Amino acid sequence: xxxxxxxxxxxxxxxxxxxxxxxxxxxxxxxxxxxxxxxxxxxxxxxxxxxxxxxxxxxxxxxxxxxxxxxxxxxxxxxxxxxxxxxxxxxxxxxxxxxxxxxxxxxxxxxxxxxxxxxxxxxxxxxxxxxxxxxxxxxxxxxxxxxxxxxxxxxxxxxxxxxxxxxxxxxxxxxxxxxxxxxxxxxxxxxxxxxxxxxxxxxxxxxxxxxxxxxxxxxxxxxxxxxxxxxxxxxxxxxxxxxxxxxxxxxxxxxxxxxxxxxxxxxxxxxxxx
Numbered sequence: 001x002x003x004x005x006x007x008x009x010x011x012x013x014x015x016x017x018x019x020x021x022x023x024x025x026x027x028x029x030x031x032x033x034x035x036x037x038x039x040x041x042x043x044x045x046x047x048x049x050x051x052x053x054x055x056x057x058x059x060x061x062x063x064x065x066x067x068x069x070x071x072x073x074x075x076x077x078x079x080x081x082x083x084x085x086x087x088x089x090x091x092x093x094x095x096x097x098x099x100x101x102x103x104x105x106x107x108x109x110x111x112x113x114x115x116x117x118x119x120x121x122x123x124x125x126x127x128x129x130x131x132x133x134x135x136x137x138x139x140x141x142x143x144x145x146x147x148x149x150x151x152x153x154x155x156x157x158x159x160x161x162x163x164x165x166x167x168x169x170x171x172x173x174x175x176x177x178x179x180x181x182x183x184x185x186x187x188x189x190x191x192x193x194x195x196x197x198x199x200x201x202x203x204x205x206x207x208x209x210x211x212x213x214x215x216x217x218x219x220x221x222x223x224x225x226x227x228x229x230x231x232x233x234x235x236x237x238x239x240x241x242x243x244x245x246x247x248x249x250x251x252x253x254x255x256x257x258x259x260x261x262x263x264x265x266x267x268x269x270x271x272x273x274x
Contacts, residue, residue, distance in 0.1 A: 032186065153218070222235045
């Protein structure tokens with residue numbers, strides 16, 4: 001299978017099974033060293049160790065620059081939860097955990113929300129009346145619809161073109177990030193420019209830009225209506241927190257927009273692939 005289409009997870013699993021010792025495997029890929037951990041107790045210790053709590057990423061390192069290129073950020077820091085580090089990561093993580101808890105994600109009440117989405121999806125399928133349905137990515141639609149509503153407050157119907165573009169774009173993007181092609185792009189950045197058809201970097205960059213702009217539209221709508229007393233979604237909660245901490249509401253800054261994008265990306269990484 002081509003190195004630009006195979007799956008990183010399966011590749012690393014084979015390498016780990018062959019070369020691991022006591023649950024650890026170190027791979028040196030050019031100037032990049034990867035530590036693969038397959039032992040549950042070691043993973044638990046590493047994740048709870050104070051030395052890993054800051055998730056330190058070498059400033060201006062290969063991975064740092066790669067994420068900046070994807071997110072079109074100004075040099076200085078990486079925002080969001082997936083790839084940020086240090087105090088910024090702690091702040092973003094705390095914000096998301098607190099926000100999701102306030103929405104009842106961690107208690108049984110959220111089950112009613114999920115079941116409601118399932119019923120809506122079943123009704124959507126019932127309307128097809130036995131006709132042909134495109135199965136690829138079909139079951140991602142209710143997941144993304146719910147996540148988008150939690151994030152922006154906007155409810156997208158399953159046949160909405162925007163929902164399909166967001167779902168398909170994030171799926172393609174995360175599939176690329178899960179291939180050796182992305183790993184080679186981190187180690188050898190020139191690949192993205194010299195072999196654009198293999199990495200499709202331009203396509204991913206355009207999608208990310210469109211998603212940021214779409215999120216910004218939702219942020220602008222939220223700014224028009226104060227939700228200090230009753231925040232209903234992630235954007236509301238973010239604006240409320242900024243107001244309560246006397247921060248300037250500089251939501252136009254791309255790094256602040258990434259708070260909402262990160263929530264979507266994290267969830268899409270867990271979407272089923274059909």
